[in-house]
Amino acid sequence: MRRGPDTGSGAEAAPAPPKGSTPPDRADTGDVLAxxxxxxxxxAGLTLSAVATRAGVSPAYVSQMESGAANPTVRTLGQIADALGATPAELLGGTTPVAPAAAPGFPPRFAPAPLLAQADGHRGIFDLTAPGATRLGARLLHAxxxxxxxxxxxxGEEFAHVLAGSCRVSVGGAVRLLRRGDSCHFAATDEHHFTDPxxxxxxxxxxxxE
Incomplete structure (x- = not known):
């Protein structure tokens, strides 16, 4: 009797999955994503509608993703992740997005005029922010x-608002005269300075x- 080809293990080959079925690894990934x-x-305290609006999809589609019925494209997955404040890798890996580190704490400061602290020995410059603040600074300049x-x-960034009088501001080579009520907002990485107060x-x- 002619023998069939030797498989080397003696075990029967596993049957092929039914046509149209989802491979187990893909099914597991879909469950994790959902x-x-x-x-x-x-x-995050978000509703289906809120996520849908941010991601540019319908609330029904977000619901389908949570039930595992949706099969999002790479682009749609990225939009959903952005809407949730996560990354596609975090959603596919089942990890929770890491919240950004909080700024170091410091005591609050209440400074009613004219009890403001003079800054750097300048008679007309007053610091408004609390000592120990690391991400925000505010000054009042008086002539x-x-x-x-x-x-x-x-x-970081810088914002200036003229409450009275005038001065000139130069930002990245552009020069503007600022009068009462005028303001400017710019990336502080651009070279800048104020003149002619x-x-x-x-x-x-x-x-x-930053």
Whole structure:
């Protein structure tokens, strides 16, 4: 009797999965994704409609993702992840998005005028933010620009609002005259400085660190 080819193990080959069925690994991934979307959405306090609006899909589609009935494209998965404040890898891996580290704590500061602390020995510059603040700085300038008249660049953003008087601001080579009520907001990484303050200048300058 002719023998069939030797498989080397003596065990019968596993039957092929039925046509149209989902491989086990893909099914597991779909279950993890569905559970992740639901868990992260609830943890963020978001409704189906809120996630759908952010992601540009319908609430029904988000519901289908949470039930495992949807098969999102890479692009749609990215949109859903962005809407949830997560990454596709976090959703597919079943991990919880890590919240950004909180800024170091510091005591609050209440500073009613004229009990503001003079800054850097300048008679007309007052610090408004609390000592120990690391991500936000605010100053009130009164006819004295101090070190703000030196060209500089630093991380973060800067905002200035003229409450009275006038001065000039130079940002990245562009120069503008700011009068009462005018303001400017710019990336502090661009070289900038203020010049030509009027005697009655009163300006609020706010700086944020990255």
């Amino acid at each position: 559970a992740s979307v639901a868990r992260v959405r609830r943890a 004295d620009l101090g070190d703000h008249d030196h060209p500089t660049a630093h991380p 009027s005697d009655d200048l009163l300006m609020l300058v706010v700086l944020t660190e």
